[in-house]
Amino acid sequence: MIYADDGSLSEEQRLMRESCRSYINDVVTPFIRTNWQREWDMTPGERLSPEILQGAEEIGVRTLGVPEEFGGIDLERETEVRTFALISEEIARGDSGLADKLVQNWKVSILLREFAPKHLQEKWFPKLLEDPQFLLAHCLTEPRGASDRWLPYNVPEASMNTRAVLDGDHWVINGRKQFISNGYDASLYVVYANTNPKVGMLQGTSNFLVPRDTPGFTVTKCNETMGCRFMNNGELVFEDCRIPADHLLVKDAAMGSAGQYFRAGKIIQAAKNLGVGVACFERTADYVQNYVQGGRILIKHQAVAIRLADMATRIEAVRALIERASKAVDEAHPDADILCNMAKVYASEEIMKVATHALELHGGNGAMLEFGIEKLFRDAAIFLHMDATVDVSNMKIIKNMFPKTAGKYAGPEE
Amino acid sequence: MKIIVAAKMVTDPNIKVRALSDGSGPDLASVKMAMNPFDEIAVEEAVRLKEAGIATEVVVVSIGPAKATETLRTALAMGADRGLLIRADQPVEPLAVAKLLKAVVAKESPDLVLTGKQAIDDDSNQTGQMLAALLGWGQATFASKVTVADGALQVTREVDGGLQTISVRLPAVVTADLRLKEPRYASLPNIMKAKKKPITEKTPEDYAVNVAPRLTVIRVEEPPARQAGIKVATVQELFQRLHSEAGVL
Numbered sequence: 001m002i003y004a005d006d007g008s009l010s011e012e013q014r015l016m017r018e019s020c021r022s023y024i025n026d027v028v029t030p031f032i033r034t035n036w037q038r039e040w041d042m043t044p045g046e047r048l049s050p051e052i053l054q055g056a057e058e059i060g061v062r063t064l065g066v067p068e069e070f071g072g073i074d075l076e077r078e079t080e081v082r083t084f085a086l087i088s089e090e091i092a093r094g095d096s097g098l099a100d101k102l103v104q105n106w107k108v109s110i111l112l113r114e115f116a117p118k119h120l121q122e123k124w125f126p127k128l129l130e131d132p133q134f135l136l137a138h139c140l141t142e143p144r145g146a147s148d149r150w151l152p153y154n155v156p157e158a159s160m161n162t163r164a165v166l167d168g169d170h171w172v173i174n175g176r177k178q179f180i181s182n183g184y185d186a187s188l189y190v191v192y193a194n195t196n197p198k199v200g201m202l203q204g205t206s207n208f209l210v211p212r213d214t215p216g217f218t219v220t221k222c223n224e225t226m227g228c229r230f231m232n233n234g235e236l237v238f239e240d241c242r243i244p245a246d247h248l249l250v251k252d253a254a255m256g257s258a259g260q261y262f263r264a265g266k267i268i269q270a271a272k273n274l275g276v277g278v279a280c281f282e283r284t285a286d287y288v289q290n291y292v293q294g295g296r297i298l299i300k301h302q303a304v305a306i307r308l309a310d311m312a313t314r315i316e317a318v319r320a321l322i323e324r325a326s327k328a329v330d331e332a333h334p335d336a337d338i339l340c341n342m343a344k345v346y347a348s349e350e351i352m353k354v355a356t357h358a359l360e361l362h363g364g365n366g367a368m369l370e371f372g373i374e375k376l377f378r379d380a381a382i383f384l385h386m387d388a389t390v391d392v393s394n395m396k397i398i399k400n401m402f403p404k405t406a407g408k409y410a411g412p413e414e
Numbered sequence: 415m416k417i418i419v420a421a422k423m424v425t426d427p428n429i430k431v432r433a434l435s436d437g438s439g440p441d442l443a444s445v446k447m448a449m450n451p452f453d454e455i456a457v458e459e460a461v462r463l464k465e466a467g468i469a470t471e472v473v474v475v476s477i478g479p480a481k482a483t484e485t486l487r488t489a490l491a492m493g494a495d496r497g498l499l500i501r502a503d504q505p506v507e508p509l510a511v512a513k514l515l516k517a518v519v520a521k522e523s524p525d526l527v528l529t530g531k532q533a534i535d536d537d538s539n540q541t542g543q544m545l546a547a548l549l550g551w552g553q554a555t556f557a558s559k560v561t562v563a564d565g566a567l568q569v570t571r572e573v574d575g576g577l578q579t580i581s582v583r584l585p586a587v588v589t590a591d592l593r594l595k596e597p598r599y600a601s602l603p604n605i606m607k608a609k610k611k612p613i614t615e616k617t618p619e620d621y622a623v624n625v626a627p628r629l630t631v632i633r634v635e636e637p638p639a640r641q642a643g644i645k646v647a648t649v650q651e652l653f654q655r656l657h658s659e660a661g662v663l
Contacts, residue, residue: 011483011484011487011609012487012605012606012608012609014484015484015487015488015491015600015605016602016605018448018488018600019599019600019601019602019605022599023599058598058599058601059599059600059601059602060601060602060603060604061602064602068603068606071603072603073602073603073606074606075606087602
């Protein structure tokens with residue numbers, strides 16, 4: 001149980017999961033357990049040791065999504081999202097911040113693979129492959145909001161505030177991006193900006209490739225978060241930042257045509273979340289079978305056993321929904337959008353409950369930093385917000401299910 | 415130099431194996447399987463020899479059920495060139511394994527056969543030695559270091575009381591001990607590449623080897639469960655019990 005394989009995985013999917021699990025067990029988990037203080041180092045670059053990303057490099061999980069011709073890895077496309085889910089679960093079982101660091105690389109590599117002109121692929125993919133510390137970032141959210149603002153209102157006034165204007169053979173970007181995963185330490189960014197203020201967000205948003213050293217682009221700070229702390233979240237400012245015209249990936253329709261790759265993102269999100277749940281269960285199952293209370297190991301106390309059963313059941317339910325949703329995304333099923341949001345939101349709420357049980361069953365130890373259970377609790381809590389809040393995700397589900405009523409623009413307030 | 419590596423699929427070393435309630439053997443239903451750790455070390459050694467330009471081809475052989483292709487695929491992802499599965503759904507004893515490997519050697523003509531010193535499931539520690547005897551080749555068992563020079567191997571062996579270095583003429587059979595090499599992870603790109611590497615499937619009949627068991631397992635049982643400890647009131651009582659009950663003083 002907990003890792004149950006229903007036999008639907010391919011041989012290479014099983015082997016990949018094994019490799020990831022060995023890397024996590026041999027390298028990541030010992031690091032996290034013995035270096036728990038480093039999460040709180042106020043020099044963000046010092047938190048994760050470089051050997052961790054070096055190890056990720058050795059098993060090849062840093063450069064998923066990079067085409068084989070550039071030295072990357074071509075997964076079977078018809079089961080690609082399921083494979084992403086398996087791998088991200090395994091990594092997040094070791095550390096969800098590390099998983100988030102890596103999945104940003106996959107997400108942006110896919111956009112590069114699908115939309116960047118050949119000469120830019122030839123320029124950036126080798127740089128990504130050469131340097132184990134090379135990270136990518138995907139920049140949507142702004143200080144005045146993200147999908148909470150533009151999702152219900154596909155009208156000009158709800159669009160992104162970051163603007164890009166064509167000036168000769170360059171795009172000039174002005175604006176601010178906030179809460180960006182890898183934003184603090186990435187080397188290359190995909191930035192979304194408004195390119196047509198007269199229409200709604202879906203019709204007037206483009207995305208661009210922005211190298212970190214571009215004049216006019218500044219990383220202003222690392223956002224300190226409650227969990228997922230081994231991924232450095234950043235805030236970015238663009239002041240007359242000039243980008244060559246060929247660095248445009250998708251013009252105006254970026255939220256639509258690039259947006260299909262957001263579905264995989266939701267599945268990966270849910271799968272990372274599941275990995276945190278599995279870690280909670282493993283740690284707790286071990287603890288309650290060794291810690292003695294009232295002369296008996298904890299698991300023999302019925303109240304404890306009941307909570308443990310509840311943890312296992314929720315984990316299995318989350319796994320089942322992720323499997324169904326990832327299959328729908330892989331097969332481009334019409335319900336894929338709905339299912340991947342369901343998986344994401346369901347995972348976040350269920351695994352939060354799993355983490356709460358873990359904290360409770362560890363008693364006082366659960367609250368101790370050096371015990372590592374409170375870290376899992378904080379990491380689980382982050383998922384309620386990361387990549388859309390619970391309420392926004394639910395809104396997306398209903399808008400998709402009832403486009404004619406819930407999906408309709410209600411008009412501005414009087 | 416062509417190398418054959420023999421790799422067995424065994425129960426995953428990280429899991430606890432239980433005995434069947436009738437004592438007829440270990441309970442292997444739905445138990446996680448993996449490559450024998452010592453064979454993994456042998457694969458790593460072979461791949462390093464290939465990377466160093468000493469070996470030209472690494473062929474990995476496994477004798478076992480259809481699922482053992484996973485063991486072969488792992489070896490291919492680590493860097494072996496091709497695989498051979500000799501399909502056997504029942505456990506094959508060391509002598510029959512050695513006979514099958516001898517037949518494979520006759521077809522493939524390798525310069526070196528590498529394998530683990532023993533499999534962690536039955537701990538027989540016989541296959542390498544029997545194979546060397548059947549072939550009339552030299553053998554270097556429990557290897558912790560292998561160097562190749564002038565058609566011979568210098569092999570450091572882990573023996574009781576220290577290390578012994580011997581020279582073996584090629585062709586030879588070498589069995590890997592724990593410290594020979596640290597096996598690499600099968601990386602994800604290499605797992606995908608391994609999909610394209612060939613695995614041939616044969617049966618023991620193809621080599622005219624009788625694999626019927628010659629040994630009878632009488633009983634398999636679990637080690638006794640550990641007893642709970644006791645608390646003693648005084649140091650004096652501790653000494654007394656260590657003397658009278660534990661018999662260590």
